[in-house]
Amino acid sequence: MPAAASQRPAAPARPAPQDPPPPAVFLGVRHHSPACARLVAHVIRTLRPAFVLVEGPADMNDRLDELLLGHQLPVAVFSHYRDEQRVATSWTPLCDYSPEWIALREGRASGAEVRFVDLPAWHPALADRTDRCANRYADAEARYAEATRRLCERLGVDSADALWDGLFEVTEPDTDPEELRARLDAYFDLVRGDAEADAGDRAREAYMASWVRAALARAGDRPVLVVTGGFHQPALRALSAQPGAAAAPADWPAVPEPPSGALGGSFLVPYSFRQLDAFAGYQSGMPSPGYYQRLWETGPTAAGQGLLRAVTERLRARGIPLSTADLIAARSLSEGLARLRGHPYETRVDVLDGLAGALISDDLDRPLPWTTRGVLGAGTHPVVVEMVAACTGEAVGRLHPDTPLPPLVHDVAAHLARLGLADATAPVTLDLTKDGDLARSRTLHRLRVLGVPGFTRVSGPADGADPVFTEVWEPRPAAAAREAALIEAGAYGARLDEAAAALLGERVRAAGPEVGTLAGLLFDTVLCGAGPLCSELLETLAARVGRVGDLGPLGEALAAALGLWRHDRVFGVARDRLLGAVVGGAADRVFWLAEGLHGAPGADLAALRALASARDALRHAPDLLSTTPETAAEAAAAIGCELSQICKSLIFAADGVPVLVLMDGASRVDVERVRAELGAGKVTRADAAVVRETTGYAIGGVPPFGHRTRTRVLADRSLLAHDVVWAAAGTPYTVFPVEPKELVAHAGATLVDVREQHG
Numbered sequence: 001m002p003a004a005a006s007q008r009p010a011a012p013a014r015p016a017p018q019d020p021p022p023p024a025v026f027l028g029v030r031h032h033s034p035a036c037a038r039l040v041a042h043v044i045r046t047l048r049p050a051f052v053l054v055e056g057p058a059d060m061n062d063r064l065d066e067l068l069l070g071h072q073l074p075v076a077v078f079s080h081y082r083d084e085q086r087v088a089t090s091w092t093p094l095c096d097y098s099p100e101w102i103a104l105r106e107g108r109a110s111g112a113e114v115r116f117v118d119l120p121a122w123h124p125a126l127a128d129r130t131d132r133c134a135n136r137y138a139d140a141e142a143r144y145a146e147a148t149r150r151l152c153e154r155l156g157v158d159s160a161d162a163l164w165d166g167l168f169e170v171t172e173p174d175t176d177p178e179e180l181r182a183r184l185d186a187y188f189d190l191v192r193g194d195a196e197a198d199a200g201d202r203a204r205e206a207y208m209a210s211w212v213r214a215a216l217a218r219a220g221d222r223p224v225l226v227v228t229g230g231f232h233q234p235a236l237r238a239l240s241a242q243p244g245a246a247a248a249p250a251d252w253p254a255v256p257e258p259p260s261g262a263l264g265g266s267f268l269v270p271y272s273f274r275q276l277d278a279f280a281g282y283q284s285g286m287p288s289p290g291y292y293q294r295l296w297e298t299g300p301t302a303a304g305q306g307l308l309r310a311v312t313e314r315l316r317a318r319g320i321p322l323s324t325a326d327l328i329a330a331r332s333l334s335e336g337l338a339r340l341r342g343h344p345y346e347t348r349v350d351v352l353d354g355l356a357g358a359l360i361s362d363d364l365d366r367p368l369p370w371t372t373r374g375v376l377g378a379g380t381h382p383v384v385v386e387m388v389a390a391c392t393g394e395a396v397g398r399l400h401p402d403t404p405l406p407p408l409v410h411d412v413a414a415h416l417a418r419l420g421l422a423d424a425t426a427p428v429t430l431d432l433t434k435d436g437d438l439a440r441s442r443t444l445h446r447l448r449v450l451g452v453p454g455f456t457r458v459s460g461p462a463d464g465a466d467p468v469f470t471e472v473w474e475p476r477p478a479a480a481a482r483e484a485a486l487i488e489a490g491a492y493g494a495r496l497d498e499a500a501a502a503l504l505g506e507r508v509r510a511a512g513p514e515v516g517t518l519a520g521l522l523f524d525t526v527l528c529g530a531g532p533l534c535s536e537l538l539e540t541l542a543a544r545v546g547r548v549g550d551l552g553p554l555g556e557a558l559a560a561a562l563g564l565w566r567h568d569r570v571f572g573v574a575r576d577r578l579l580g581a582v583v584g585g586a587a588d589r590v591f592w593l594a595e596g597l598h599g600a601p602g603a604d605l606a607a608l609r610a611l612a613s614a615r616d617a618l619r620h621a622p623d624l625l626s627t628t629p630e631t632a633a634e635a636a637a638a639i640g641c642e643l644s645q646i647c648k649s650l651i652f653a654a655d656g657v658p659v660l661v662l663m664d665g666a667s668r669v670d671v672e673r674v675r676a677e678l679g680a681g682k683v684t685r686a687d688a689a690v691v692r693e694t695t696g697y698a699i700g701g702v703p704p705f706g707h708r709t710r711t712r713v714l715a716d717r718s719l720l721a722h723d724v725v726w727a728a729a730g731t732p733y734t735v736f737p738v739e740p741k742e743l744v745a746h747a748g749a750t751l752v753d754v755r756e757q758h759g
Helices: 034-047 058-067 099-109 141-155 160-169 177-194 199-218 233-240 289-298 300-317 324-340 348-359 382-392 407-418 435-449 479-492 496-511 515-527 531-547 551-567 577-595 605-620 629-639 671-678 688-695 717-721 740-747
Strands: 024-029 051-057 075-082 087-094 113-118 133-135 224-229 263-270 428-431 455-459 470-475 646-654 657-664 683-685 712-716 725-728 735-738 750-752
Touching (some): 024 233, 058 263, 099 224, 113 199, 300 348, 348 382, 496 515, 496 531, 531 577, 551 577, 657 671, 657 688, 712 740, 735 740
Parallel strands (some): 024 224, 051 224
Antiparallel strands (some): 455 470
């Protein structure tokens, strides 16, 4: 008989089916969106994930404690990379309402392990862009512009920003977060479906997906939250769900290392709302950060009212009339537009359109900027300028005192303290013939070249031939901007001298065959005291001047080199061998090119200037040239206009007061004669800033009359030797003919003898 059921041996137990690991939760966000930031916070608090993975540079994962020190936002992760082939810099900005920042902060607070999961900024997937100075979050919106354009047309809105506000930022007060999340998913699925991912996107998304798979393997029965730009979300969801993803190794993906010999790194820098704003050129996220900060802190009603108050204050501070009736009309228009557009509250665009309708009665020659995005152009209506500025806000970030800083910051602080420049509040006058003042000058020029604010040079030698041996620098306090600029300049070196030399070297290489640009860099290199680079630059110039086919830039290079070779008493390069090679090669080339010209009516200003420099080289450094005086004379004749027929308009400072001297192009002004003529104590050449302030024109293009301010005018009698002379007409490349006596009369000049005498 068969055994009773109760006596049968038990069948082997089958293993209980394993539940699949909880899937990753993907939140696609728009960078710097308050609505997305609130949703990220909500999801973290309700989901309680094991891991929060955030789009950001994975090489910062070991330094997240530094990022969360307690800075005053906005701040940014500044990343730099440099090797022999390329230079790349990148910023990853964060403000109070950045979804990435909220993911970091709320993730830590919930006990989750937080990780950045994107490739480092130096990686070719990010760095190989047209813009070498890129923003990590400026990677998507332009590419799904077509999809957003169609949505704008269908929903009757002017711009993608207005579309976004209506769909996500200013919604009904009882909108369920899950409904908002579903709406975001649908939006990003739609726009990604139209946009083509490039090779860089695909590399980044494959790398981020590897982090997602590793987190899922480590998370056990807890979920994983992934916060990235919405453009990447659909691809990441698909890549993470591929067969075999659940069996991915639990080890975190390796963080790529820069190639051997490359220099790179990342530091935190203070950022500002102006840098974040699309109207100042920022490429990603939301425009008008000041408005969205109010929206984040106080909600839509108070944000709209705050924007109206901010615009009012700015307009009244600028003296633009604004009545109570105007404000009532603006408010009524804003409220009416919000109702007409179906908005539960006034959006940013509702407020701005209402203000524009009430306050601007002129016909505008361009669209209102919030309908198009982009940097404000010259001639923008002053009311529009103030409205945009009110939206931007004035917040400037500040780093926590314990934030690590690159060595350059400390090196510059030590330099300024040692040289007595750290606490300067009054103008600093430097005598360049004294070693101590020359050291101060080099330090300030190195900071200038690196773009570090704090001091502005208001006078000093304009080139190596300028007989000026003093400089005046004015301190311009800009603590936050200086700190950020110094941190970013740290990408070029740990010491001030090597950082300035590295940046100048990069500019030399970027100049390529442009001899005129190299000539401009030459004097900067001398001012910075970059000896080895100066030699490299001179070797480059010497090799290139013999192949230049344009007299304009060739003349610039020759003038710069000859001035330093002849007159330098300060910077230590006078009679330098390499400098002499540049002078000789450039002068010979000028004469050779001039021989091929054919005389024509009028004056070729660039050719004449080049010939003047070559003539000076033949006069003062004949041993450097292979050209004979006879050959030079033939070349000069080919130009078709005597050099002395050019009228130079030169600004001098007599005891600090600007004076205009009109001199023929073949002669030099004798400063001592000018001093005696004016009865002045001291006369010097005015620097570029004074020339532009006095005349309204840049050096080289100053006309003999029609200046911004009236000055005393001296005209040298040598001009009267010609029937017609040619004077600059406002640019270095345009001239006009005039009879000398008519010129003197129009300029209101006094005829004098102030040219240098030879013999």
